[in-house]
Amino acid sequence: MSDHEYDDIHDLLVRAPSPDLHYDLASTLTTGRKIRRRRRLAAVGGGVATLAAGAIAFGAFGPLPGGDTQPTGPGTGAASAEILDYRYAVEVGPSGAGRPATVTVFSVDAGKRTRLDRWTANPGVVTRAPKEIAPGILLVVAPARARTFTLVSDDGVIRTIPDAKPLVGTDYQAVTFRLPTETTAGRPSDVIWTDDTGAFNQSGKPLPSVLNPTTEEITFLDTQRRLIISQRPNGGSGSDYPEGSTPWTGDGFDIRSSKVQFLSATFVIPTQGLTATDTTVRWNNGNSTVATNLGKPGSEWTFLRTEREVSPKVEAGDVYPTAVEWTDGSGTRHTEPVKR
Known part of the structure; x- marks a missing residue:
């Protein structure tokens, strides 16, 4: 797989002009899917094994149209x-x-x-x-x-x-x-x-x-x-995620690298009413980070956020999460796969 394909992704993610971009989340997702397809074709053409490339598109854009909440009326009159x-x-x-x-x-x-x-x-x-x-x-x-x-x-x-x-x-x-x-x-x-x-x-x-x-x-x-x-x-972001993966989106990157190196990410794990504790995110570089639970415990889905420290030296290759681990109330440990 050639480096310039990753450079294309990196430019899309961290070098887009701001803050005057308009709301075009769909365009960002479409571009991400095209890059993902190109990666897969490159892997097949080169005859090499590679991780399935999931949705890593990240859309940063300016104020959303209609972003102000309108007051609710009394329901009378025209x-x-x-x-x-x-x-x-x-x-x-x-x-x-x-x-x-x-x-x-x-x-x-x-x-x-x-x-x-x-x-x-x-x-x-x-x-x-x-x-x-x-x-x-x-x-x-x-x-x-x-x-x-x-x-x-x-x-x-x-x-x-x-x-x-x-x-x-x-x-x-x-x-x-x-x-x-x-x-x-x-x-x-x-x-x-x-x-x-x-x-x-x-x-x-x-x-x-x-x-x-x-x-x-x-x-x-x-x-x-x-x-x-x-x-x-004042704006928003989003991504799609591949089938079979824990829902997730990367929303922070090490801009020192020409590779795609996530520094932070948000995940949604299927807790099905259980309370998740001791949540940990595993990364492909062998590191792990603690994830913070967002929202109310005991929901069908639990939102998590994690951040990893920037290494003193720029790491080689892509850096991305591979799994989320958590413990339920009975002490059972769960592992949710993360694909990209």
Whole structure:
């Protein structure tokens, strides 16, 4: 395996310009998958054995659109918001607090509104318009308290930037997505959203997540698409992880090296209601580090974070975690594999 392939990865991870990058997590994940495929092809072509290269893509980006939480209204009265450069408008009809509301979308031309569609939005969930309101435009009505949105297909994150508009005085906000034109993007299958308490799918079902009240960072897990994503008011990061691996993402690197050398990482282990203690992370260089448990103990999934010290001299080759070990309440020791 040639060194320049690792150099490509290193440049992607630690030498990207900042802080004015826009939210393009999907692009980062796509690039990571391309590099992973190239690594596998190189290993096969060279006839050498190698560790399976997992998802190591890391996306760093600027403030998330719609990052401010909108106040929840009393659920009475009607509200309207103009969207897409004032060419369309969304109106939510009056409803009782916590009850469904009628949504109407209009085209706007010279101040005149023409009704295009109407449907019912339900509180606490993301409700999609029955059809695209314009070519390549997906409109959803989401809870007012939602602060970030991630549009996904069955294959992963769809490259698009959400544009949220408050529907003041209601329990809702209008969010539009410009769908990518490439055929590989996949059809939207879910809208993952976060608020100040955690992450949810479009039906309002909670996803495994943990909130850092100090930084306001929310890290959540999507096991269906093998994604682990962190979102915070001023940006976010995330990666996919390979099948058969403990969910994890590397979020710190030794920039002295041209190799991919992780210094810190976040893991999500399947504790299934057990409390994990004595959590340890093993590394391929023979070292081990203590992991800190995040969130409440006794959850189905337990979020962990670890950091390793920077060595005085730059190490040779890649440095990455290989396993997470933990002990349950009965004293049984568990080992969770980490792949990349």
